[in-house]
Every structure is written in structure tokens, then in C-alpha cells.
Amino acid sequence: MxxxxxxxxxxxxxxxxxxxxxxxxxxxxxxxxxxxxxxxxxxxxxxxxxxxxxxxxxxxxxxxxxxxxxxxxxxxxxESVSRYVFAFDVGVDYLAAARIGLGGAFLDHRETVAPRIGLHPGETAATLAGFAAEMRDTAPPDAVCVGAGAAVRGMVRHPDGLVRSAFNIGWTEEEFGENLTRRLGLGLPVLLDNESNLGALAEHRRGAGVGYQDLVYLHGDIGIGGGVISGGRLLRGHSGYGGEVGHMLVNPRDGRPCSCGSRGCLEAEAGQDALLEAARRPVGAATGRAGIRGVIDAADRGDVTARAALHTVGDWLAVGIVNLINLYNPALIIFGGTLPDIYLGTAAHIRSRVNTHALPASREVARFRICRLGDRTLLTGAAELAFTHLLSDPLAHALPAPGGS
Amino acid sequence: MTVTPILELRGIDKSFGPVQVLHDVAFSAYPGEVTALVGDNGAGKSTLVKCIGGIHSFDAGEYLFEGERVQVNGPRDAAALGVEIVYQDLALCDNLDIVQNMFLGREKRRGPILDEATMEEMAARTLAGLSVRTVKSVRQQVSHLSGGQRQTVAIAKAVLWNGKVVILDEPTAALGVAQTAQVLELVRRLADNGLTVVLISHNLNDVFAVSDRIAALYLGRMAAQVRTTDVTQSQVVELITSGRSGDLGLATTNGATA
Missing domain, CATH: 1.10.10.10 (Winged helix-like DNA-binding domain superfamily/Winged helix DNA-binding domain)
Structure with missing residues (x-):
């Protein structure tokens, strides 16, 4: 027929x-x-x-x-003030929430530090729902929430949003989306995705990747995540777990143990812990961005241990990037999270490795850029996810005009 | 890809009295790209940049701008073409605010009085166009700004005056890690917005992080001008320190470029 x-x-x-x-x-x-x-x-x-x-x-x-x-x-x-979404970012050591208007305007923002270990899913959902309630109270009376999205550091099943495993925060088989949806009580489901997928989406739509159809976004914090956009679409794989760049195997023989149970994954070799350990930072010294900047600063001043550490980590990161360039032929590699600092601190090393090992035809077109949305990349991505339903069928999800009827 | 360089120098010779500092130098810079100019101390980087900026005349050679041969007899000629140089010392006045600095010597007037509103708006628009969010008010005095912010203001000043080619002399020297990142991001954005950027730097991380091409000077000669995706750090170091690396660079130390 x-x-x-x-x-x-x-x-x-x-x-x-x-x-x-x-x-x-x-x-x-x-x-x-x-x-x-x-x-x-x-x-x-x-x-x-x-x-x-x-x-x-x-x-x-x-x-x-x-x-x-x-x-x-x-x-x-x-209508960026009266039509908004809630965006959530479940970090490894922080929780963030934002109220973001149609058009991408940040209307309100809340953040708190969380313990690195023992971030209980229920408490997490309660904290985030609390933030949302606070932000809803301060919103104008005619403002309407049209969606909610959250970025999670883990493998998120597509499309139902089950958090299959989040190694760095110790979650497995967690129905976090449903939990958060229930606590929010908006009558709208909270959509979930992996943090780097959302980072890729955000930079593709509003950041350094605008105008590019093929890019790879790399996000560094405790681990390393990746999101691949090919032909303008996010590559998800069969069940949404695709693009786990951080668990690309780069050093199986004598690699460092990884949080996933394997050893020699990219994030084990090039992640924050690897850098701080190689730089022999004293126990109790700053971690996160401050710790990484400390190492780069020391390297700039000529500290040989710090320089060697940056070289080692830069080398492994470059191995990952070489593979990504050869596999996906991206026009852009975007560094987000803490990776911009590492990239700028050891760019000569990374670029040299890539120039030596990546296929010339693919390497020539691959530009390296820093994420443009900065600390807001993931929240922006979560908001874009949250707007999905409204954007695909505006009238089905819209409510009467403010003040009308 | 054959793009015409916006700025092209051919066969530049320059002597100061008996001292020859540039020998038959060729140099090109392309729109939308960052060209890094590297070289050891005394290799001739500053002299080359001053020739481009019209501060020094050269003894022999051609100066082409947008494919046309031009005569550049002074800084005003260079500025008229759209070549702006941001020097290491930035040449900003500490006792003036951002707007006053950006329009210093070229103030907008409405009749006999200064048109502060227009100047303020233009300054703010230029900073916004470069996505500069670190500067809170354009009426801040420059003495209150951090090193990175000063650099930002100096670069914005170059862009404000319709600079097509912006030459930056060691913009990240003496900056901390966070501020270096900020300035490099700005440098990259200038090129992504279509401007031609020439970056002089000693820091190979900065060079590899933001440049599209690298031009290496060695003892007054252009050792090589290569794409950043084609070379390694050690090759660039060799070009800087010995003028050649494998089949790249000068054929012999006193021969022509390979």
C-alpha cells in the first residue's frame, strides 16, 4: 500500500x-x-x-x-521569563540546579557542595527538588514550568532514563529520574542523560560547536566523559550507553585501576586522580579545578614533577583523542569541565602526539576548542533536554497565555 | 585549500647600520586563522612586527595587503589598512577608565564636546562582541583591572578600530593560569570571528593551543612556516634553535628557505 x-x-x-x-x-x-x-x-x-x-x-x-x-x-x-524548565546537574562533588527560560536565559541558579562518596540518590533528589521549590517560589506568578532535565555522571539508559551505573558516585540500577519526578510533583517527567552527552548537546546548540555537525565533546571532572555528535545527531548506541570515551581502553597491560573495575581506561590514565598523583600533590591538597590549576601553575614555574605529570596525562589524553579523530572524523574537539586547563597546560604535547599518530586526512580538519559555556555547559545541556517535548510539539505541551483565559 | 593571505611579506631585508637583522624574510597571515610567530631572543620577531606595523621601513622586499602591493611608510598607514599591534606593555593609561583608554587620541566628538554616550556604547558593544564577561563596567579605571583584563582591554581596543589584522606581542607573558586561559580564548575567538591574528609567543603550549600556523624565525631568516597540525613540539623547538628539523627549515644556515 x-x-x-x-x-x-x-x-x-x-x-x-x-x-x-x-x-x-x-x-x-x-x-x-x-x-x-x-x-x-x-x-x-x-x-x-x-x-x-x-x-x-x-x-x-x-x-x-x-x-x-x-x-x-x-x-x-x-517568552523567556514565563516559560521555563528546571535543569539539574548531579556532579560527583556538587549538586546544581537552574531555572532556565525558553531561549536559554539563566533565570535562577542554586548550587551546593556534596560529599564525594555517599551521594545517596534519595538525598540527592530531595536536595534538588528543594532547590526547584525555592526557585519556583521566587518565579513570577504567571511563570510556567514546561519541562525538567538532569545530567548524571553515569550510564543512562535511553530512552527511559534508568541510571544503570554511575561508578564515581556509587549508584547502580537507580530509578533516579522517577524519584526526582515524584519529588518535584510538577506533573512532568524529569528527563535524564549522561553529562557529556548533554555537554555535547549544549556546546553544539549554544556554544563552541554552533554551526558544526560533527564534533566530540570531552568533559573532565573526577572522571572523563565524552559525547559524540555526528551528522548533527548525538550518537547514543543501542541503549544509550554509547560515547563512553572515558572507558576507552588505552593501557590494558599495566594501566591504573579504573572505577569501572577494569584497568587502563582513559579516565584512569588521564583523569584528575592520575594527574594529582603523578604530580605528587600532598595529601589533603586542593583537588578539582584548584588542584589541577595548582599543578599547571607549578609546571609553569618550572617544577619538573608537575611538568612530567602533565606530559604523562597529556600523552594519554592524546591517545584518546587520536582514536576519536580516527573513528569519527570530527571537525571539532571541545574540552569542557576541568579539561580546558589541562589542554592549555599541555597543548604542545597533546597536539604533537595527535599530529604524530592520527590519520593525516582526518587530523587536518580537527580543530581543538575550549567549551564556550564554561561552568554552565551541563546545566544548559540539561535544559535543552528538558525543552525537547515542548520544541517537538509546541501546542500539545503549551499552556494558555499568561493572563489569558 | 588555496586561500589568499590577507597580509603577505616577500623578501624582506632590514639592517640597522651595519647589522642585518632580517634576511629575505617571507611571512603570510590568513583571515580566520591564528599565525604564531616564534623564534629565539634576537631572531628578529620584534623587528618583523615593527616592519609590518610601519614603525620601521624595510630595505628591500614587498608588502602585500589583500593581494595588492602597498606602501607602508608609518604606523598611520598600517592602521589605515587595518593592522593593529598590541604591544607587550599594552600602552594603556592607568589613570583613565576603559572607555577613555579605548578611544585615547581618537575620541568621538559631538560638536566641541566629547560624545561619551556613543563611546561608552561602542566600547561595551566591542567587549560584548568578544564575549568578554569578566569586565564589570566600562567605566572602571584600568589601574583596578587584573593583568588578564588589561590584556583584554588592549585587544578590544585593536578590534574597535576595525583591525583586520591584530598582532599580539606575548599576550600571556606574566599572566597566571586562569588569566592565560581567558586571554587565549579571546585570541581564538578573534580568529573564529574572521580576523587575522598574529601571535608572538615563547610558550609552545600557547602556540599549539590556539594557532593554525606556525612561522619560525631563526637568526633573521624565516626557517619555516608550517601548519600546526603537521608538526610536533620537538620539530618546532629544532626550528627555533637550529633553523631546521629534518627536511623542514633552512637548507643550510646561510642558504635560502627550503
Whole structure:
């Protein structure tokens, strides 16, 4: 039987979704610009904008400033104050939450330090739900939450969000998403994904990777994670566990033990612990970013132990990057978390290794960049995940316009 | 990929009295790229940059800008082409604020009075265009800024004046780890925004982190100009210290470039 073409209804939904996506990611734009970008005529755009306005998702205003003569045309803006999502970041040693508006604006933010070991899932969910409740109380009365997303340091099953294993915080088979959803009580499911996948998504949509369809995002904190975007799409694998770059085996024979039970994984050889240990940092000295910067600073001053440590870690990191370049032919490798510091501290070493070992044809096009969203990368990614449903079918998930009905 | 260099020097010779400091130097810089200029002390980096900036005239050679032969007889000519140099000492006035520094000597006027509002807006827009978030107010005095922020202001000043080619002389010397990262990120963003950046640096980590090409000077000669994806740290060190590395570099120490 012949497959029927998409119905009018489907086309309309598709167009609304595309238009909202343009406004959400590209920022305010006039109808004429939107018509041009979407390749639709102006009257269609007008009808679509009207629908989204009625749904309370966008609004039309005069531009704040204009440099041209004549009557300025109206600009379509996202309702960034009254339509928001909750974004959560479950770090290894911190918890963060943010209220992020349509269009990507950070409206509110909460953060706390968590113990590195013994981050109980229930307590974690309670803390994050507490943050969300606080932020909801301070939000304007007509503001509406349209989604929630969370970044977790672990293997997250796609699409149901079961945390299969999170080695660095000791979780296994944890239905964390459901737990958090219940505690939030928003009537909306909390979507979960691996932190580096969300980092890749964030940098791809709003950061250093805008305009690139093929990139690898590497995230460093206690471990190392990776997210691969190929042809504009996140590679997830069969059940969502793909892109576990940190557990790429690089040194199986005499490698350091890894939190996953194996030895010689990339994160065991090039992670924070490996660096601090190789630099023989005294017990009780700073860890995290401060610890890493301490090592780089010492190396800059000529400390040979620190320099050797950076070389060793840089070498292993380069092994991982060589494999990624050869496998995925990315146009961009983005360093996030604590990796920007390590990269800048040992770039000559990393680049030399890559130049020696990676395939020339792939290596020539691979640019190395620092994440542009900085400390906000993961929360931004979690927010993008949270907006997924709204963006794919704006009217089904929208609520009446603020103040209306 | 054959992109025309925006800035190209060919066969540059320069002597100070009996001392010849540049021998037949060729140098190119491309839009959207960071070209690192490396070399030992006394290799001629500063002299080359001063020739590009019109501070020194050269004895022989050609200066091409956007493919056209040009005469650069002074810093004003270079500035008119869109070549801006940010020197190591930054040349910022401590007792003035950011806006005053950025417009120093080129103030905008409305009739007889200074147009502070426009200057402030332009300064703020330039900093925002470079995604600079570390500077809180453009009315802060420069003496209150950190080393990294000063560097940022000096670079923004170059961009403000429509710099097409921005030459940075050791921008990260004397900066801490965090501030170095900030400045390097800015350097990279200038190029990603389409500008041509020439970075003079002694720090090979900085060079490898942000550059697309590396030009190595050795005793007044251009030993090699290579793509950063094609060389290793040790090759660059060899080019700097001995003028050659394998089949890269000068054929003999007094021959032409290979």
C-alpha cells in the first residue's frame, strides 16, 4: 500500500516546531527573517507566530534599537521569563540546579557542595527538588514550568532514563529520574542523560560547536566523559550507553585501576586522580579545578614533577583523542569541565602526539576548542533536554497565555 | 585549500647600520586563522612586527595587503589598512577608565564636546562582541583591572578600530593560569570571528593551543612556516634553535628557505 503523505495537521505541527526552535536557539528575529530562514511565505509565518503567541510561547515587540530608517518591523521573542524548565546537574562533588527560560536565559541558579562518596540518590533528589521549590517560589506568578532535565555522571539508559551505573558516585540500577519526578510533583517527567552527552548537546546548540555537525565533546571532572555528535545527531548506541570515551581502553597491560573495575581506561590514565598523583600533590591538597590549576601553575614555574605529570596525562589524553579523530572524523574537539586547563597546560604535547599518530586526512580538519559555556555547559545541556517535548510539539505541551483565559 | 593571505611579506631585508637583522624574510597571515610567530631572543620577531606595523621601513622586499602591493611608510598607514599591534606593555593609561583608554587620541566628538554616550556604547558593544564577561563596567579605571583584563582591554581596543589584522606581542607573558586561559580564548575567538591574528609567543603550549600556523624565525631568516597540525613540539623547538628539523627549515644556515 502506498504511504500517504503527511497530513495538514502534521505539517502544521512540524512548522510550529521548526519556528519555535529557530526562536529558541537563534534568538529574537523578525517575521521577514524567519520567513527567509524557514523558506516559507510571510502569511504562513504570520499564522504560525499567531498560534505560538496565543499559546504563550512567543511574543511580538518593537526591537529595542534600530539602525534603519522607516517603521521598524516587529521582532518575535521567546517568552523567556514565563516559560521555563528546571535543569539539574548531579556532579560527583556538587549538586546544581537552574531555572532556565525558553531561549536559554539563566533565570535562577542554586548550587551546593556534596560529599564525594555517599551521594545517596534519595538525598540527592530531595536536595534538588528543594532547590526547584525555592526557585519556583521566587518565579513570577504567571511563570510556567514546561519541562525538567538532569545530567548524571553515569550510564543512562535511553530512552527511559534508568541510571544503570554511575561508578564515581556509587549508584547502580537507580530509578533516579522517577524519584526526582515524584519529588518535584510538577506533573512532568524529569528527563535524564549522561553529562557529556548533554555537554555535547549544549556546546553544539549554544556554544563552541554552533554551526558544526560533527564534533566530540570531552568533559573532565573526577572522571572523563565524552559525547559524540555526528551528522548533527548525538550518537547514543543501542541503549544509550554509547560515547563512553572515558572507558576507552588505552593501557590494558599495566594501566591504573579504573572505577569501572577494569584497568587502563582513559579516565584512569588521564583523569584528575592520575594527574594529582603523578604530580605528587600532598595529601589533603586542593583537588578539582584548584588542584589541577595548582599543578599547571607549578609546571609553569618550572617544577619538573608537575611538568612530567602533565606530559604523562597529556600523552594519554592524546591517545584518546587520536582514536576519536580516527573513528569519527570530527571537525571539532571541545574540552569542557576541568579539561580546558589541562589542554592549555599541555597543548604542545597533546597536539604533537595527535599530529604524530592520527590519520593525516582526518587530523587536518580537527580543530581543538575550549567549551564556550564554561561552568554552565551541563546545566544548559540539561535544559535543552528538558525543552525537547515542548520544541517537538509546541501546542500539545503549551499552556494558555499568561493572563489569558 | 588555496586561500589568499590577507597580509603577505616577500623578501624582506632590514639592517640597522651595519647589522642585518632580517634576511629575505617571507611571512603570510590568513583571515580566520591564528599565525604564531616564534623564534629565539634576537631572531628578529620584534623587528618583523615593527616592519609590518610601519614603525620601521624595510630595505628591500614587498608588502602585500589583500593581494595588492602597498606602501607602508608609518604606523598611520598600517592602521589605515587595518593592522593593529598590541604591544607587550599594552600602552594603556592607568589613570583613565576603559572607555577613555579605548578611544585615547581618537575620541568621538559631538560638536566641541566629547560624545561619551556613543563611546561608552561602542566600547561595551566591542567587549560584548568578544564575549568578554569578566569586565564589570566600562567605566572602571584600568589601574583596578587584573593583568588578564588589561590584556583584554588592549585587544578590544585593536578590534574597535576595525583591525583586520591584530598582532599580539606575548599576550600571556606574566599572566597566571586562569588569566592565560581567558586571554587565549579571546585570541581564538578573534580568529573564529574572521580576523587575522598574529601571535608572538615563547610558550609552545600557547602556540599549539590556539594557532593554525606556525612561522619560525631563526637568526633573521624565516626557517619555516608550517601548519600546526603537521608538526610536533620537538620539530618546532629544532626550528627555533637550529633553523631546521629534518627536511623542514633552512637548507643550510646561510642558504635560502627550503
Amino acid at each position: 502506498m504511504k500517504a503523505g503527511p497530513s495538514q495537521e502534521e505539517i502544521r505541527r512540524q512548522n510550529l516546531s521548526t519556528l519555535l526552535r529557530h526562536i529558541h536557539l537563534g534568538g529574537p528575529a523578525s517575521r521577514a527573517v524567519l520567513a527567509d530562514r524557514m523558506g516559507l511565505n510571510r502569511s504562513t509565518i504570520m499564522a504560525l507566530v499567531t498560534e505560538l503567541t496565543t499559546a504563550g510561547l512567543v511574543r511580538e515587540e518593537l526591537p529595542r534599537e534600530t539602525r534603519r530608517a522607516g517603521r521598524p518591523s516587529l521582532v518575535v521573542r521567546p
